[in-house]
Amino acid sequence: MPYEYLKSNIILNCKVSEDIFEMKVEFKSNTEPGQFFMLRKNDSPTFLSRPLSVYYADKETISFLYQVKGKGTQLFSLMNPGEKIDIMGPLGNSFSTAFCGKKTAVISGGIGIAPMVYLAQELLKRDNSVDFYCGFKGMPYCTDILDKKIKVFVSSQEGVAGHHGLITEIFNPSAYENVMTCGPVPMMKIVANMCKEKNIPCQVSMEQHMACGMGACLVCTCETEHGMKRVCKDGPVFDGKELIMND
Ligand SMILES: Cc1cc2nc3c(=O)[nH]c(=O)nc-3n(C[C@H](O)[C@H](O)[C@H](O)COP(=O)(O)OP(=O)(O)OC[C@H]3O[C@@H](n4cnc5c(N)ncnc54)[C@H](O)[C@@H]3O)c2cc1C
Ligand code: FES
Secondary structure, three states: OOOEEEEEEEEEEEEEEOOEEEEEEEOOOOOOOOOEEEEEOOOOOOOOOEEEEOOEEOOOEEEEEEEOOOHHHHHHHOOOOOOEEEEEEEEOOOOOOOOOOOEEEEEEEHHHHHHHHHHHHHHHHOOOEEEEEEEEOOOOOOOOOOOOOOEEEEEEOOOOOOEEOOHHHHOOHHHOOEEEEEOOHHHHHHHHHHHHHHOOOEEEEOOOOOOOOOOOOOOOEEEEOOEEEEOOOOOOEEEOOOEOOOO
């Protein structure tokens, strides 16, 4: 799918939880779950754009869910509806959703929930039965917006909601035919290994620092059994069996 580069109108940019914001912008092309955009504030002192996954999309708009980490995301959080933001995308591959009718587990950790909400909703539309596991350090966010047909399991390491501990402690891969995950590498490594042991297909969405976002600079490479691959162009979604994840 070709990508577009444009100055997009911000429709909404609001805080949804501590350090977590949702930004909705005008965008009229199709996107697939797992794809991402490179975003930059026009007069930003940060030279590079920042990658953000598609959190929600319809025919007229796309939304991003982002955590304020450093300068780039902080600048995003200060932007207002009506302002324009530079966006380039959709970029990267996507989760393969061609497993119709299968029982799928979607597993996220922290802000890794962003692409997984869109994924879970699309899987449901494509006749999958979906269980959504989302782990958080503290207070959960965005767990109540999923379709009621999706069963949601929550964990919090601080014990403020759901299971007190890690999300991997309440996940049993044997109950599923298909697993998809996004979050911190140590969590995804556990999920991928659990699936490998039971021979269950597992798709992993990787995160790396990025510069160009389109395969040219090699800043974002990750290790796989078939050599180094670019997260922005060959990924961000990889086969869990193929990835070599270092904590
Ligand atoms: C394909 C992809 C999709 C992403 N989707 C989302 C999303 O939907 N929502 C979201 O909140 N974030 C997402 N991220 C991460 C997001 O791009 C970074 O948090 C953001 O670039 C940080 O920029 P900053 O200027 O705020 O922080 P910086 O000042 O650049 O960095 C702040 C801190 O974050 C670390 N950091 C910066 N970039 C990354 C990175 N790519 N991975 C890990 N640590 C990083 C830095 O080491 C530093 O400690 C995604 C990253 C990738 C590669
Ligand atoms: S960010 Fe440049 S090759 Fe991936």
